Amino acid sequence: MEIQRRMAVAAKGIVLGIAIALLASSTQSFVSNSPVSASSPAVLSASVPVAEAPAVTPASSVSPGAPAVEKEVPYVVTPNEVVAEMLKVARVTDRDQLYDLGSGDGRIVLTAAQKYGTRGVGVELDPKLIQESNASAQKAGLGDRVKFLQQDLFQTNLRDATVVTLYLLPAVNLKLQPKLLNELKPGSRVVSHAFDLGDWKPDKTLTVKVPKTGRIHAVYYWVVPAQVAGNWQGTLATPLGRQPVNLLLRQQFQQVTGVATAGNATLAISNAKLTGNQISFTTNKKVQGQAATIQFTGRVEGNTLKGIATVQGAGLLTGKYNLVAQRR
Numbered sequence: 001m002e003i004q005r006r007m008a009v010a011a012k013g014i015v016l017g018i019a020i021a022l023l024a025s026s027t028q029s030f031v032s033n034s035p036v037s038a039s040s041p042a043v044l045s046a047s048v049p050v051a052e053a054p055a056v057t058p059a060s061s062v063s064p065g066a067p068a069v070e071k072e073v074p075y076v077v078t079p080n081e082v083v084a085e086m087l088k089v090a091r092v093t094d095r096d097q098l099y100d101l102g103s104g105d106g107r108i109v110l111t112a113a114q115k116y117g118t119r120g121v122g123v124e125l126d127p128k129l130i131q132e133s134n135a136s137a138q139k140a141g142l143g144d145r146v147k148f149l150q151q152d153l154f155q156t157n158l159r160d161a162t163v164v165t166l167y168l169l170p171a172v173n174l175k176l177q178p179k180l181l182n183e184l185k186p187g188s189r190v191v192s193h194a195f196d197l198g199d200w201k202p203d204k205t206l207t208v209k210v211p212k213t214g215r216i217h218a219v220y221y222w223v224v225p226a227q228v229a230g231n232w233q234g235t236l237a238t239p240l241g242r243q244p245v246n247l248l249l250r251q252q253f254q255q256v257t258g259v260a261t262a263g264n265a266t267l268a269i270s271n272a273k274l275t276g277n278q279i280s281f282t283t284n285k286k287v288q289g290q291a292a293t294i295q296f297t298g299r300v301e302g303n304t305l306k307g308i309a310t311v312q313g314a315g316l317l318t319g320k321y322n323l324v325a326q327r328r
């Protein structure tokens with residue numbers, strides 16, 4: 001039994017050691033796997049040797065009084081320059097409610113509150129880090145805007161968050177992906193330092209160079225898409241009367257494809273863009289022998305799609321019309 005216990009402790013140490021190494025070297029591994037063009041100056045300069053690793057508290061130093069839930073990620077801080085860019089890309093404001101999942105010393109929540117007046121919640125398992133975050137909030141006079149909850153990030157309800165920030169590990173991000181998509185409202189933003197969210201491709205990827213270390217850090221940004229897949233039946237109000245329009249939309253995260261049916265014509269949808277609940281797409285149609293383009297811009301609210309269809313190159317039908325559709 002004793003041998004088994006010792007082996008289990010040793011194995012846990014090895015796993016945590018690997019996790020720390022992965023986080024501390026996340027900047028380097030990004031460079032070699034970078035989806036950003038290799039000609040980007042930021043990436044080129046990443047080939048400059050990396051100086052020191054970010055501050056890491058030893059994995060074994062879990063504070064006394066820590067809850068039974070295992071930490072999924074060790075404590076490694078996001079450099080302040082990277083925090084600044086994460087908040088900038090998410091365009092946080094004083095109307096946002098930001099959640100940092102695994103909040104460490106609270107720096108992301110505290111910086112957002114200080115710089116932008118953002119309300120924030122830090123979720124952290126380690127009671128010592130919670131204490132430190134609360135002390136920093138008091139010192140900065142931010143006690144009324146931020147709170148730090150000692151709890152498991154997977155047990156945290158995210159429904160009132162408008163921005164979520166992450167600096168976790170690839171496997172933890174993957175596990176978190178469905179929770180983010182299910183709980184966050186369309187239009188909420190997610191920003192992750194160092195690691196992406198698997199097959200949910202980011203809307204933006206950027207790199208930040210930290211002068212002190214020479215390291216290049218990746219930052220990924222997503223906007224939570226509305227659910228738009230389905231069969232939509234609607235009408236286009238034209239001067240020639242109400243034209244029935246049917247839309248069959250397919251969706252993978254924020255990527256939308258599909259077809260529009262109007263009269264006898266079935267037209268492929270192209271250039272579709274879905275940002276939160278804002279949707280736009282184009283269809284091409286031959287009207288009275290001429291190539292016509294219909295550009296739609298609108299928004300999805302539950303099972304209602306409303307917007308403006310701009311028809312070009314369609315003779316008498318050229319113009320802007322309201323399109324309203326219901327999902328069946």
Ligand SMILES: C[S@@+](CC[C@H](N)C(=O)[O-])C[C@H]1O[C@@H](n2cnc3c(N)ncnc32)[C@H](O)[C@@H]1O
Pocket residue numbers: 023069070071072073074075076077078100101102103104105106107108123124125126129151152153154166167168193
């Ligand atoms: C890499 S650090 C990031 C700290 C901070 N967000 C930052 O970017 O500076 C990850 C943090 O997540 C915390 N953590 C790990 N597993 C957690 C869990 N299941 N629930 C809440 N916090 C967790 C760790 O204690 C650690 O402080």
